[in-house]
Amino acid sequence: xxxxxxxxxxxxxxxxxxxxxxxxxxxxxxxxxxxxxxxxxxxxxxxxxxxxxxxxxxxxxxxxxxxxxxxxxxxxxxxxxxxxxxxxxxxxxxxxxxxxxxxxxxxxxxxxxxxxxxxxxxxxxxxxxxxxxxxxxxxxxxxxxxxxxxxxxxxxxxxxxxxxxxxxxxxxxxxxxxxxxxxxxxxxxxxxxxxxxxxxxxxxxxxxxxxxxxxxxxxxxxxxxxxxxxxxxxxxxxxxxxxxxxxxxxxxxxxxxxxxxxxxxxxxxxxxxxxxxxxxxxxxxxxxxxxxxxxxxxxxxxxxxxxxxxxxxxxxxxxxx
Amino acid sequence: xxxxxxxxxxxxxxxxxxxxxxxxxxxxxxxxxxxxxxxxxxxxxxxxxxxxxxxxxxxxxxxxxxxxxxxxxxxxxxxxxxxxxxxxxxxxxxxxxxxxxxxxxxxxxxxxxxxxxxxxxxxxxxxxxxxxxxxxxxxxxxxxxxxxxxxxxxxxxxxxxxxxxxxxxxxxxxxxxxxxxxxxxxxxxxxxxxxxxxxxxxxxxxxxxxxxxxxxxxxxxxxxxxxxxxxxxxxxxxxxxxxxxxxxxxxxxxxxxxxxxxxxxxxxxxxxxxxxxxxxxxxxxxxxxxxxxxxxxxxxxxxxxxxxxxxxxxxxxxxxxxxxxxxxxxxxxxxxxxxxxxxxxxxxxxxxxxxxxxxxxxxxxxxxxxxxxxxxxxxxxxxxxxxxxxxxxxxxxxxxxxxxxxxxxxxxxxxxxxxxxxxxxxxxxxxxxxxxxxxxxxxxxxxxxxxxxxxxxxxxxxxxxxxxxxxxxxxxxxxxxxxxxxxxxxxxxxxxxxxxx
Amino acid sequence: xxxxxxxxxxxxxxxxxxxxxxxxxxxxxxxxxxxxxxxxxxxxxxxxxxxxxxxxxxxxxxxxxxxxxxxxxxxxxxxxxxxxxxxxxxxxxxxxxxxxxxxxxxxxxxxxxxxxxxxxxxxxxxxxxxxxxxxxxxxxxxxxxx
Numbered sequence: 001x002x003x004x005x006x007x008x009x010x011x012x013x014x015x016x017x018x019x020x021x022x023x024x025x026x027x028x029x030x031x032x033x034x035x036x037x038x039x040x041x042x043x044x045x046x047x048x049x050x051x052x053x054x055x056x057x058x059x060x061x062x063x064x065x066x067x068x069x070x071x072x073x074x075x076x077x078x079x080x081x082x083x084x085x086x087x088x089x090x091x092x093x094x095x096x097x098x099x100x101x102x103x104x105x106x107x108x109x110x111x112x113x114x115x116x117x118x119x120x121x122x123x124x125x126x127x128x129x130x131x132x133x134x135x136x137x138x139x140x141x142x143x144x145x146x147x148x149x150x151x152x153x154x155x156x157x158x159x160x161x162x163x164x165x166x167x168x169x170x171x172x173x174x175x176x177x178x179x180x181x182x183x184x185x186x187x188x189x190x191x192x193x194x195x196x197x198x199x200x201x202x203x204x205x206x207x208x209x210x211x212x213x214x215x216x217x218x219x220x221x222x223x224x225x226x227x228x229x230x231x232x233x234x235x236x237x238x239x240x241x242x243x244x245x246x247x248x249x250x251x252x253x254x255x256x257x258x259x260x261x262x263x264x265x266x267x268x269x270x271x272x273x274x275x276x277x278x279x280x281x282x283x284x285x286x287x288x289x290x291x292x293x294x295x296x297x298x299x300x301x302x303x304x305x306x307x308x309x310x311x312x313x314x315x316x317x318x319x320x321x
Numbered sequence: 322x323x324x325x326x327x328x329x330x331x332x333x334x335x336x337x338x339x340x341x342x343x344x345x346x347x348x349x350x351x352x353x354x355x356x357x358x359x360x361x362x363x364x365x366x367x368x369x370x371x372x373x374x375x376x377x378x379x380x381x382x383x384x385x386x387x388x389x390x391x392x393x394x395x396x397x398x399x400x401x402x403x404x405x406x407x408x409x410x411x412x413x414x415x416x417x418x419x420x421x422x423x424x425x426x427x428x429x430x431x432x433x434x435x436x437x438x439x440x441x442x443x444x445x446x447x448x449x450x451x452x453x454x455x456x457x458x459x460x461x462x463x464x465x466x467x468x469x470x471x472x473x474x475x476x477x478x479x480x481x482x483x484x485x486x487x488x489x490x491x492x493x494x495x496x497x498x499x500x501x502x503x504x505x506x507x508x509x510x511x512x513x514x515x516x517x518x519x520x521x522x523x524x525x526x527x528x529x530x531x532x533x534x535x536x537x538x539x540x541x542x543x544x545x546x547x548x549x550x551x552x553x554x555x556x557x558x559x560x561x562x563x564x565x566x567x568x569x570x571x572x573x574x575x576x577x578x579x580x581x582x583x584x585x586x587x588x589x590x591x592x593x594x595x596x597x598x599x600x601x602x603x604x605x606x607x608x609x610x611x612x613x614x615x616x617x618x619x620x621x622x623x624x625x626x627x628x629x630x631x632x633x634x635x636x637x638x639x640x641x642x643x644x645x646x647x648x649x650x651x652x653x654x655x656x657x658x659x660x661x662x663x664x665x666x667x668x669x670x671x672x673x674x675x676x677x678x679x680x681x682x683x684x685x686x687x688x689x690x691x692x693x694x695x696x697x698x699x700x701x702x703x704x705x706x707x708x709x710x711x712x713x714x715x716x717x718x719x720x721x722x723x724x725x726x727x728x729x730x731x732x733x734x735x736x737x738x739x740x741x742x743x744x745x746x747x748x749x750x751x752x753x754x755x756x757x758x759x760x761x762x763x764x765x766x767x768x769x770x771x772x773x774x775x776x777x778x779x780x781x782x783x784x785x786x787x788x789x790x791x792x793x794x795x796x797x798x799x800x801x802x803x804x805x806x807x808x809x810x811x812x813x814x815x816x817x818x819x820x821x822x
Numbered sequence: 823x824x825x826x827x828x829x830x831x832x833x834x835x836x837x838x839x840x841x842x843x844x845x846x847x848x849x850x851x852x853x854x855x856x857x858x859x860x861x862x863x864x865x866x867x868x869x870x871x872x873x874x875x876x877x878x879x880x881x882x883x884x885x886x887x888x889x890x891x892x893x894x895x896x897x898x899x900x901x902x903x904x905x906x907x908x909x910x911x912x913x914x915x916x917x918x919x920x921x922x923x924x925x926x927x928x929x930x931x932x933x934x935x936x937x938x939x940x941x942x943x944x945x946x947x948x949x950x951x952x953x954x955x956x957x958x959x960x961x962x963x964x965x966x967x968x
Binding site for chain 1: 462463464465466467507508509519521522524525640644645646666667668669670673731732771775778779781
Binding site: 491497498500515539547715719720770778781782 | 825840843844854855858861879881884885886891895902903905910921922923926936939940951
């Protein structure tokens with residue numbers, strides 16, 4: 001009955017929802033619907049409304065362009081003091097800022113307000129692969145770099161590529177320019193190519209491989225976290241295999257630069273409440289995210305560190321001059 | 322009979338009076354959105370995702386509403402293709418080729434009904450195919466590596482020559498324009514910009530919607546200004562809207578074959594709905610031969626791409642549901658929808674969340690039947706559009722185009738680009754250069770180049786790798802045959818004609 | 823005849839410029855065997871070839887509009903460009919009324935009809951987009967709100 005009533009009331013609800021949008025908070029997802037940024041906006045926005053830290057449903061705007069650069073430029077140039085605005089961000093945002101991919105815009109032109117989850121980096125092989133451990137894979141590359149092709153969901157120089165290079169370098173292979181890597185259209189595509197035998201290993205995020213792990217089509221040889229990930233205790237970390245690399249794709253938000261400190265703190269507190277909510281914990285489990293909560297000034301400092309180290313690595317491998 | 326019990330589960334979830342109302346509402350809204358140039362299934366579903374939250378719909382109702390909007394928009398895309406020669410979205414592109422000539426002959430109603438039935442057949446059979454074969458078909462994606470995809474794109478472009486032009490050079494030129502435009506933006510393989518000249522707006526490349534709306538809608542406005550509305554479909558005396566039974570029966574095999582072609586194209590993640598409708602149209606055109614009337618308003622030319630693109634949309638659900646790989650732009654939106662409902666598609670979806678999968682399949686079937694039932698009444702409304710004076714209709718289309726494109730990125734840059742495409746489209750069409758290959762070039766250019774470059778990375782630059790599997794070789798053979806055959810056929814067909822003359 | 827030849831020449835020139843531009847593409851140090859330049863150069867070459875065919879084997883001359891019509895087309899392009907720039911600063915309603923009105927006049931050649939069409943379209947479409955489709959259009963320039 002209640003569903004019918006809601007259906008009948010459709011027109012009104014729709015209009016009210018939209019006119020109310022003027023005072024509602026807005027979350028910009030700097031990509032088309034369907035990606036990680038879109039998920040961040042929609043989930044965090046939904047939970048904020050459900051747990052009552054915002055009064056109106058958060059309006060999600062998709063602003064795809066320039067790998068997030070268009071939205072970044074929009075916030076920096078056109079809405080530098082909008083206190084009702086937050087934007088989805090992730091490790092990719094930091095990587096691109098570090099590699100100067102946003103047309104000269106820099107990381108200090110916004111404020112990073114917090115991250116409330118992270119997608120651990122993983123390296124997987126097909127179920128029937130000869131490689132049993134991360135070291136087998138590293139040794140094979142050392143023996144003949146041409147014999148092992150890696151597939152990943154990001155372009156050359158992107159985070160998935162950097163992960164492989166970091167791992168190989170930490171494993172004692174220095175000629176990283178000879179590593180074969182192909183950038184595919186997303187993690188699922190990269191797995192498909194690996195299962196099909198076109199690439200020998202896939203590098204990506206935990207969330208991208210969960211379904212394929214369960215169905216037994218791939219095996220994870222390493223997860224790039226400090227500790228084993230809850231729920232996936234049978235996957236060894238790279239660190240315990242003697243390769244000291246930690247790389248996670250955090251999911252978080254940034255806000256415009258010139259908002260007041262109070263407003264910044266309010267967003268940080270709201271984000272903390274989302275992180276503590278059961279809804280978010282469920283969403284994290286469903287999407288293969290590991291807990292990773294840093295909010296407020298802590299997070300800002302941490303992002304600054306990540307940007308600096310990514311910049312250094314990118315320069316070292318020649319992705320930027 | 323596991324299938325029927327599964328389906329029964331699906332329908333028990335999805336079929337209630339309330340959800341049926343949602344389906345009708347969604348189909349209608351989707352058709353409206355789909356028929357507006359620049360707004361397609363992606364926008365439709367994206368706009369409505371927040372609505373499902375604010376209405377507090379449960380997962381199943383949301384799924385029913387969204388699939389209805391999705392199918393409605395797929396279905397609506399053809400309406401402006403047929404009535405105004407302006408494709409509402411990219412899969413409806415091929416429908417302009419025969420649909421608009423039919424409208425000019427006063428058969429707009431017939432064209433709309435035929436395409437509606439063809440859409441139904443394509444979508445319905447594809448949904449059945451999805452139910453029966455999804456787990457098996459998912460394996461097909463594992464057989465397609467970079468070399469195989471490259472061969473598939475070669476096949477598509479090798480048949481382009483015969484699309485809509487008498488002059489092969491002009492079709493090649495049009496494809497090159499499209500491919501050349503596709504190169505603009507960040508290079509997928511290296512992440513570095515190409516042809517952007519430091520312009521941030523060009524970093525992501527040129528959106529094909531901007532190109533479609535410019536080349537078709539804006540260019541159409543220029544033609545109207547030139548002719549003051551003469552020589553168009555507007556104001557043509559319309560026959561009464563009836564069901565053109567004879568044409569539908571005559572197109573039965575066309576629809577079935579096109580469904581097959583479209584479905585296979587949809588199952589391959591790199592191909593998608595536009596390629597499905599394109600290949601379906603081209604194969605039917607070659608079956609019909611030069612006397613088949615394709616391009617001049619053949620009912621089969623309307624049925625083929627519509628069955629093809631709707632079957633491809635259904636086929637694209639296979640890799641989306643079983644692998645999490647969206648096979649086309651529109652399935653990417655459905656994937657987004659599932660993710661917002663906290664459902665992550667992947668290999669375990671069918672076993673772990675059967676109620677979701679079968680609920681979705683049941684919703685698709687419901688949306689399909691609702692659309693078929695609404696077809697004739699809706700056609701009666703839509704053909705009225707042609708009675709609107711061009712002095713109102715065309716400015717209206719222009720304004721809708723501007724707002725549609727503006728809603729993509731909110732920047733004036735895309736609008737300027739759209740106007741530029743309009744001018745280009747006007748000049749090219751005046752000179753008999755087909756504009757369809759431009760769009761296909763933009764749609765497929767990057768994927769084609771990426772496939773080639775990935776193949777060469779894997780093989781260390783050995784070109785023979787492109788022929789390394791039976792699938793790749795087969796596709797190359799078909800491509801070469803598709804390119805060469807028309808030249809021989811033309812000579813072969815001319816001779817008997819000369820005799821009968 | 824002449825138009826095809828001119829277009830053919832233009833195509834060749836543009837294609838050569840495109841190829842020249844392609845050779846300037848930045849190459850990353852971690853490049854693949856094909857690199858970012860090859861494919862664009864191939865496209866440019868194919869386009870130049872097609873242009874060459876058009877120069878040597880042109881089709882019949884299309885039927886170009888009269889000078890006055892070309893002028894009208896020029897005006898409508900200019901109006902659309904101005905409209906593109908004015909949507910953001912001036913809001914939706916006023917630029918839409920003017921643009922739709924001018925386009926309508928060019929098609930129908932009836933002044934009063936065009937004025938009514940312009941006003942009707944801008945208000946009607948505003949309501950459709952804003953309330954039925956939920957796009958965030960701004961009706962008036964920001965200054966109107968004070």
